[in-house]
Amino acid sequence: MEYFRIEDELKYHGKRYQLEKEIEDMFMHEGYTHLELSAFENLDQLRSLYNKLKKEHIVKVYGGSDILVLRTDHTASIIKNLIPRWEPGLKLKLFYNSDVFRSSPNGEIKEIKQLGIEYLGEAALKADKEVFGLALQILNRYDQGFIIEVSNSKFIRGLIEAMALSEEEIERLKDLIDRKNRFELVEFSEGLDLPEEIRNSLLNLLDLQGDLTALVKQAEQNYLNPTMAEALAELMELKAFTDKLGYSQHVYFDLSLLMELDYYDGLIFKGYYPNSFKEIVCGGRYDSFTEEFGQKISAVGFSLDADELMEKGGA
Amino acid sequence: MDYLKIALAKGRIGKDASKLFKGIGLCDSLDPDSRKLIFKDEKNKISFTYVKSSDVITYVQNGVADLGVVGKDEILERETDLYELYDLGFGKCKFAIAGIENQKLYAKDQVLKVATKYPKVTKKYFAARNQKIKVIKLNGSVELAPLVGLADVIVDLVETGSTLKANGLNVIEEMFPISARLICNRVSYRFKYQLITQLLSALKEMEA
Numbered sequence: 001m002e003y004f005r006i007e008d009e010l011k012y013h014g015k016r017y018q019l020e021k022e023i024e025d026m027f028m029h030e031g032y033t034h035l036e037l038s039a040f041e042n043l044d045q046l047r048s049l050y051n052k053l054k055k056e057h058i059v060k061v062y063g064g065s066d067i068l069v070l071r072t073d074h075t076a077s078i079i080k081n082l083i084p085r086w087e088p089g090l091k092l093k094l095f096y097n098s099d100v101f102r103s104s105p106n107g108e109i110k111e112i113k114q115l116g117i118e119y120l121g122e123a124a125l126k127a128d129k130e131v132f133g134l135a136l137q138i139l140n141r142y143d144q145g146f147i148i149e150v151s152n153s154k155f156i157r158g159l160i161e162a163m164a165l166s167e168e169e170i171e172r173l174k175d176l177i178d179r180k181n182r183f184e185l186v187e188f189s190e191g192l193d194l195p196e197e198i199r200n201s202l203l204n205l206l207d208l209q210g211d212l213t214a215l216v217k218q219a220e221q222n223y224l225n226p227t228m229a230e231a232l233a234e235l236m237e238l239k240a241f242t243d244k245l246g247y248s249q250h251v252y253f254d255l256s257l258l259m260e261l262d263y264y265d266g267l268i269f270k271g272y273y274p275n276s277f278k279e280i281v282c283g284g285r286y287d288s289f290t291e292e293f294g295q296k297i298s299a300v301g302f303s304l305d306a307d308e309l310m311e312k313g314g315a
Numbered sequence: 316m317d318y319l320k321i322a323l324a325k326g327r328i329g330k331d332a333s334k335l336f337k338g339i340g341l342c343d344s345l346d347p348d349s350r351k352l353i354f355k356d357e358k359n360k361i362s363f364t365y366v367k368s369s370d371v372i373t374y375v376q377n378g379v380a381d382l383g384v385v386g387k388d389e390i391l392e393r394e395t396d397l398y399e400l401y402d403l404g405f406g407k408c409k410f411a412i413a414g415i416e417n418q419k420l421y422a423k424d425q426v427l428k429v430a431t432k433y434p435k436v437t438k439k440y441f442a443a444r445n446q447k448i449k450v451i452k453l454n455g456s457v458e459l460a461p462l463v464g465l466a467d468v469i470v471d472l473v474e475t476g477s478t479l480k481a482n483g484l485n486v487i488e489e490m491f492p493i494s495a496r497l498i499c500n501r502v503s504y505r506f507k508y509q510l511i512t513q514l515l516s517a518l519k520e521m522e523a
């Protein structure tokens with residue numbers, strides 16, 4: 001067989017560098033500033049995040065008496081550094097381009113290159129639109145067959161809050177929703193002591209995808225609390241914005257959408273390319289995560305999987 | 316338009332699945348006993364592939380198949396990032412703990428030695444019950460383990476229990492039921508949403 005030669009490898013790296021430059025230029029053009037981050041995190045400082053991640057996915061490093069971990073997530077690093085010394089009235093637009101590390105069950109360490117932005121301190125809706133718009137623009141630039149899934153995490157949060165469940169029950173419930181496992185969801189809900197209207201709303205959740213207007217009507221026929229209604233209203237607003245941009249055929253609403261990292265509170269989205277089987281982009285709003293570091297600041301962002309984009313994005 | 320690609324686990328689940336899909340009018344040529352591994356239904360734009368049951372998840376996870384039919388046991392034993400869209404209702408059996416009839420469970424006091432093909436399922440089940448165990452992973456003939464003194468008990472799939480009985484073992488505790496599931500790649504689900512929901516409603520109608 002013919003093996004990959006140095007020349008080929010360099011060519012590949014050259015192309016990838018060019019792609020990264022293009023995206024960074026787009027970020028800078030929109031007023032985002034580059035931020036360099038440390039590759040190490042202190043395990044204790046990000047306890048709340050690492051509790052949500054599966055322990056076996058974290059790459060641990062032992063330095064002196066501290067247990068350090070290799071950065072698993074850019075957003076968490078940024079928030080941990082900036083929020084404790086936040087100045088009132090500050091508005092920041094930041095971007096990063098570096099690696100995160102994940103350990104797989106067989107002990108292999110994966111190095112994942114991510115490019116992404118964070119928009120901090122700006123009025124929520126304005127920032128949501130800008131960040132979501134930029135994600136659409138980048139996806140569209142490298143493959144016009146892209147699809148983006150959108151939801152607002154307040155919908156599921158509102159529903160779960162109405163159910164008064166234990167931590168374990170919530171975790172199990174979210175896992176079933178995340179796997180669209182209707183059969184076991186029905187089974188599980190029968191074991192919970194839920195009012196009829198809330199159970200119906202829960203079982204209806206997996207059907208809430210597709211055309212937003214129809215889906216809102218459907219959701220309104222079932223149990224709805226103010227948090228859930230707020231989620232729907234925010235999504236309607238976002239839809240009006242994406243319709244105006246002309247991206248409506250790329251945007252799929254799915255209210256049962258959940259994210260791997262559970263710190264989002266508000267808009268959430270995942271973007272895909274045909275023939276790629278990884279998320280190219282994922283992001284959302286995470287104000288309540290900033291609160292864990294001292295103050296609640298408006299915060300929204302996304303990250304791109306640079307390797308997958310390079311591979312599948314026809315660049 | 317693209318084909319909807321479905322991976323089926325070889326063996327009994329694959330046979331039941333072929334009956335089911337033929338029953339809703341798909342892919343007449345589907346034949347689980349044939350040496351052929353790929354079957355295409357040109358009219359409905361669906362293709363079926365027979366693969367080893369432990370590979371179905373790999374196929375679906377990597378997107379070479381959009382959907383897969385596989386036992387819940389495989390899903391529980393693997394780390395997966397998939398949708399579980401439907402319980403197909405066949406391939407029913409149970410995970411159970413089994414041991415030698417009328418014998419004291421523990422060879423030594425504290426740690427229970429458990430032989431199984433399913434270390435992940437086993438560890439999780441016993442950990443939730445605060446029982447210390449030592450898992451011995453086997454790839455087949457798990458029933459032998461207690462007989463030859465390799466383990467105190469076994470954790471395995473039990474359907475009728477006749478294999479256990481033939482080897483002088485019986486079920487000590489039923490763990491949970493298992494059946495065949497329709498799994499789906501997350502990205503395929505979005506790009507082929509229409510086709511997949513059509514298939515799901517056909518399956519539901521069939522059941523009703």
